[in-house]
Amino acid sequence: MSFPTDLQIARGASLKPIEGVAEQMGLGPHLIEPYGRDVVKIRLEAIDELADRPKAKYVVVSAVTPTPLGEGKTTTTVGLAQAMKHIGRQAVVAVRQPSMGPTFGIKGGAAGGGYAQVVPMETLNLHLTGDFHAVTAAHNMLSALVDNHLHQGNPTGLDPHSIIWRRVLDVNDRALRNVIVGLGTHVDGEPRQTGFDITAASEVMAIFALARSVQDMRERFARVVVGYTAAGDPVTAEDIGGAGAMAVIMREALKPNLLQTLENTPVLVHAGPFGNIAHGNSSVVADLVGIRGGDYLITEAGFGADMGAERFFNIKCRASGLTPDAAVVVATVRALKAHSGRFTIAPGKPLPPELLAESPDDVHAGAANLRKQIENIRLHGVSPVVAINAFPEDHASEHEAIRQIAESIGARAAVCTHFADGGKGATELAEAVAEAAEEPSNFRLLYPDSASLREKIETVATEVYGAEGVDYDRKAARELDRHERNGFGNLPVCIAKTHLSISSDSSLKGAPTGWRLPVREVRTSVGAGFIYPICGDMRTMPGLGATPSAHSIDIDADGEIEGLS
Amino acid sequence: MSFPTDLQIARGASLKPIEGVAEQMGLGPHLIEPYGRDVVKIRLEAIDELADRPKAKYVVVSAVTPTPLGEGKTTTTVGLAQAMKHIGRQAVVAVRQPSMGPTFGIKGGAAGGGYAQVVPMETLNLHLTGDFHAVTAAHNMLSALVDNHLHQGNPTGLDPHSIIWRRVLDVNDRALRNVIVGLGTHVDGEPRQTGFDITAASEVMAIFALARSVQDMRERFARVVVGYTAAGDPVTAEDIGGAGAMAVIMREALKPNLLQTLENTPVLVHAGPFGNIAHGNSSVVADLVGIRGGDYLITEAGFGADMGAERFFNIKCRASGLTPDAAVVVATVRALKAHSGRFTIAPGKPLPPELLAESPDDVHAGAANLRKQIENIRLHGVSPVVAINAFPEDHASEHEAIRQIAESIGARAAVCTHFADGGKGATELAEAVAEAAEEPSNFRLLYPDSASLREKIETVATEVYGAEGVDYDRKAARELDRHERNGFGNLPVCIAKTHLSISSDSSLKGAPTGWRLPVREVRTSVGAGFIYPICGDMRTMPGLGATPSAHSIDIDADGEIEGLS
Known part of the structure; x- marks a missing residue:
């Protein structure tokens, strides 16, 4: 009998009434x-x-720097x-909502x-409680107000x-990546080139993720920069008259959603x-x-430790004031083998048989990446624990190799088999995390607010990425100067680079050295509260393939969803 | 003391637990x-x-043909x-969700x-349970699949x-009315001109409104025509591989939402x-x-009886199989005076003082419109009741004039003051409706499925609108021939014309005669199940004014919404 699919396992789950989960x-x-039978939103009075x-x-x-297949970070x-329940502790998970x-x-x-899943999975993967839809609506209402502002005489002089x-x-x-809007006649707006991003890339999403309260969210919306005057002065969502309405649209979305594993x-x-x-x-x-x-709040940060964890520490913890006690670095045999540089893993293709x-030698050959990502956790004064996420095709000697590297x-390390075994497959990891979290936290931000934007970028590039330095294109240098002049220099930085290498070149595996970070341009999310230098091509609107999964997603004769994996 | 605002009244409402409303x-x-505290969705097993x-x-x-200000149809x-409760009967209301x-x-x-309001009004006017967002998502997923179909080799030969x-x-x-998409490089799709409509105008919305079950909705999505081959053969959502995924996105939305007055x-x-x-x-x-x-199910149909009621009878009742027992025609003093042709009412401006x-003479001078709309109800074998919706500026003699016309x-007629007095202000109307509904229903569809599209258009134009005949532009004639050839001739028609006149010319008041209906083009909603001839400019994406209400909608210091009227 083959291993059941995620959907089969999820459908077989025995859910506890969600009110009881909340009570716990x-x-x-x-x-x-309540939102439907199995989800509740939590009122912010709870804080x-x-x-x-x-x-x-x-x-x-x-995690270590992932392969294009991902290394099971959410699963871990x-x-x-x-697993915490199996060792007598109570945990709460906090994760991102997936894009539909x-x-x-x-x-x-x-x-x-x-x-090791969040359920109900159909609800999670489809609309959930509509928060992403609210982001779409709030974002596009401001877009409409911006174009209307141009149409109605452009009182701010927005260029x-x-x-x-x-x-x-x-x-x-x-x-939708690149479009021209405003075609037609004079009643149909002003023609100009623009485009669409996926909702997850909206600054409204980042703002709602970083706000501490409805009022804080409202103030962040007010600070959103939509563009500039000819003189280079920022024009904000408040100037356009949209910030209050955005807050109204997002008010319910700011209440966290509660589900269960x-x-x-x-x-x-x-x-x-x-x-x-x-x-x-x-x-x-x-x-x-x-x-x-509970006893533990366990949250996840996107991509490898150089990416998600660095931002978790320097952007999210800076905003929340919370102090992390431990950090798990998920490592897999396949990822470390890939970091040896001896194999190529492509999405949608089977793993190379030689991998x-x-x-264990191939695993050791990729050790530099794991070591550097552990160091990236320690740079912030936090105790690392390596989670060796076991796959069926692994060998015990290879798990042992990862443990030896850690x-x-x-660093503490533990093999875990939660995918196959649920919580009882991760009790060794849970014990290790509990120990690490008992150590006194020496959490520190990597740079102060007062550092210049260039100093911040250079600190992350050299200390976290291992670059020798940073090169700015003329455009990037000009933009940095403008952002400092406009008073945005106090914000943290969120460096947009590939997640498939610690460097900015996705083909470089392990822990690359002897390279410099090229900054092409420097964009702003002033409302969210960060500056994001662009180092490479960042695609913010995905496409569909020749055979999208939409073709095989359907409802069956009983009205049940099929094809959602 | 001035009359309280709608929001003040709504905030002061004493809501019954919604589970109790459902139980009733x-x-x-x-x-x-449940969806939040005050709304539930109803499972379709209930049917x-x-x-x-x-x-x-x-x-x-x-209603009579409305002025641009509306005549209080939802309020009535x-x-x-x-009012039904005040005369010892139990009613259920069914109305459309407003666009956000x-x-x-x-x-x-x-x-x-x-x-006379539905509450909670903030929930109703903002996201409610996300059904409109689901429509947006399902519609745009099919759009993405269509452009992807072109990009991936266009296997159907879609032109x-x-x-x-x-x-x-x-x-x-x-x-967004007119845009060019697909700009950029060869990985960014195929450039072409298209545009956006407001979500309410989506065929997905019409389908979800007309479907009798999830399976029926799925089948209607399959029949959606997205375009044609060079040979003129229809290409459907099923051909594009999107119908199943649309049904999955819309599955929860198909459950009706329950609120209360x-x-x-x-x-x-x-x-x-x-x-x-x-x-x-x-x-x-x-x-x-x-x-x-309950004892009465009271639903509303958009615009005047020539528009919403005609479609209610010939499209909605045809789909549902339900038989109406009575029809209310809302009439106001200001609307009948406007139908005299002696006054001009413009949106956003005060009423002319002479109006x-x-x-009562001015009311009588507009009588033709009310008479024709009563006749339009009777054409379908249904008993009409005229609701004289009282406004503070009206005079008793003018209400009496409307009663005399009816x-x-x-036709039965009753003055009602529910706006100022709630249900007890509409008991006379409730009694009249109860009497009318006791009469045997002779409900009949205006035309059989088997009539040709031209016969259907001409039947509505002459019998309901009072036109002398129909003129087809060459384009419209060609399209009608194509639709018949493609097997769509059995569908009912939904004639898109102005709602501000029974004719197709919004400046003609009363009950115009001696005119012909000009059909410019003939579009299809094959999935929803109707053909819609276009007779005039139909705007399907609104714009914003110089001072949109977004500018004054905000949250206050307590996080409460302000400025939503």
Whole structure:
């Protein structure tokens, strides 16, 4: 008998009434609002009401630099949380909401996998409670107000060519990347070139993920820069008259969503900002609730530790004021073998057969990446724990090789089999995380607000990425000067680069040295509160393949969903 | 003290627990799913489970040809339903969900008004349970699949210039009416001109409003025509591989939403198709539930009786199989005075002072419109009742004039003051409706499926609109021939014309005669199941004014919404 599919496992789950899951976090009925049978939203009053409860240990799950297949970070996050119950502790999970659009492209469901999943998976992967739809609506309402502003006489003197506020949709639609709007007659607006990004890439998404309250969200919307005057002065969403209405559209969305794992562990699913042009972490408000909801709050940061974890520390923790106690670095045999540089892994293709042969040497040959990502955690004063995420094709000697690499630099490590075994497959990891979190936290931000933007970029590039330095294109240098002049120099930086290498060149594996970070341009998310230098081609609107999964997603004769993996 | 605003009245409402409202309709806890505190969705199993309960009398609320200000049709629908309780009967309301986008333009909330409102009004006017967002997502996923189909080799031979499937967003954004997509490089799709409509204008909206079950909806999506081959053969959503995924996206949305009036009458709010290019009625499934939920099911049809009621009879009742027992025609003093042709009423401007002077003669001078709309109800074998919707500036003699017009042709009439007085202000109307509904129904469709498209158009034009005949542009004639050839000739017609006149010329008041209906083109909603001839300029994407209401909508210091009227 073959291993059941994720959907089969999810359908067989025994869900606990979600009100009971909430109760377990200290959330009484007056603090929750049901959405369907298996999901509740949590009122933000919970943050104050729970303030007297003990604070959970705060654990972030990161990874080595992943292959294009991903290394099971969400699965490990869920498995670790499930395992806590097996060692007598209570955990709360906080993860991003997956985008619905890509579900109809090539991506499978983003709810973990195997026996470490968030359920109900159909709800999670489709609309959930509509938060992404609210982001789409708030974003595009500001877009309409911007074009209307031009149409109605342009009182701020907004330069149409300077407009950086595009439109968004949660769909994989390459034809929307570059569009001309405003065609027709004089009543149909002003023609100009612009485009659409996927909703996850909206600054509204990043703002809602970083806001601490409705009022804070409202103030961040006010600061959104939509473009510039001819003189180079920023024009904001407040200037355009859209910030208040955006807050009204997003008011309900700011309440975190509560679901559960297959083993009934509470899971906060909230916000889903992009991992390259944004910070790639779930919401601050969810963590402010979850930090009072159990013994451990376990959250996930996108991509490898150089990406998601660095932003988790320097952007999200800076915004939330919360202090992490431990960080998990998920490592897989296939990823370390790939970091040897001896194999090529491509999405949608089978693994090369020679990669599947037992070879601890190949694992050791990729050790530099794991060592550097462990160091990236330690740079922030946090205790790392290596989670060796086991796959069926692995060999014990290869797991042992990963353990040796970790322990050779003093990091804890544990093999885990939560995909096949659920929480009981990750108890060794849970014990290791519990130990690491007991160590005193020396958490530190990598740079102060007061450093210049160039200093911030150079600190991340050299200390985290291992670059020898940073090269700025003329355009990037000009933009940095302008951003400093406009008073944005105090913001943290979110460096948009490939997630497939610690460097900015996706073909370089391991822990590349002897390279310089090329910054082509420097964009802003002033409302969200970060500057994002662009180092490479960042695609913010995916396309569909020749055979998108939409073709095989359908309802069956009983009205049940089929084809959602 | 001035009369309180709608928002003030709505905030002061004493809501009954929505589970109790559902119970009153026979909907036990297993048939409902909560969405927030005050709204539930109703499982479609309810249709079968309630089949043994007595069938309600089915009442549609229509109107005289409205002024641009509207004549209070939703308010009367709500007021009449509230009044039923005052005369010892139990009513259920079924109305369309308002679009969110226009709420940030000029339009006020669409939840009735005064003491005849649907609550909670903020929920109703913002996202509700996300059904419109689901329509947007399902529609645009098919759009992305269409462009991807072109990009991936165009296996069906779809002619890019023939594509009729555009994109939609629930926002007032004139700049999106006409766009070019697919710019950039060869990986960014195929450049072509297209555009966006507001979500209410989506065929997905019309389909979801007319479907009788999830399976029926799935089959309607399959039949959607997205464009044609060079040979003129239709290419469908099924051919493109999108119909199943659309059904998955829309599965939850098909469950009707239950809210309540200020007096705790159950209100089904479900779907919101456009009133000119679509049929403008709330959903069939809501009515299939509501028809077993009380003594009266009271629903509303958009615009005047020539528009919404005609489509209600010939499109919606044809799809649902339900038989109406009575029809209310809402009439106002200002509308009948406007139909005298002696006054001009413009949106956003005060009423002309001479219209406010007491003048039953001016009312009588507009009588032809009311008489024709009463006749339009009788054409379908249904008993009409005239609701004289009182405004503060009216005079009793003018109400009496309307009553005389109605009674002179044997129709019941009643003055109602539900706006100021709630249900107790509409008890006379409720009694009249109850009497009318007791008369045996002679309901008949205006034309059989088997009539040709030209015969159907001509029947509506001459019998309902009072035209002398129909003139087809060459393009329209060619399209009619093509639609018949493609097997769409059996569908009913939904004639898209101005709602401000019974004729196709919005400046003609009363009941115009001696004119011919000009048909410019003939479009299809094959999935929804109707053909729509275009007679005039139909705007399917609104714009924003110089001072959109978005500018004054905000959250206050307590996080409450302000500025939503």
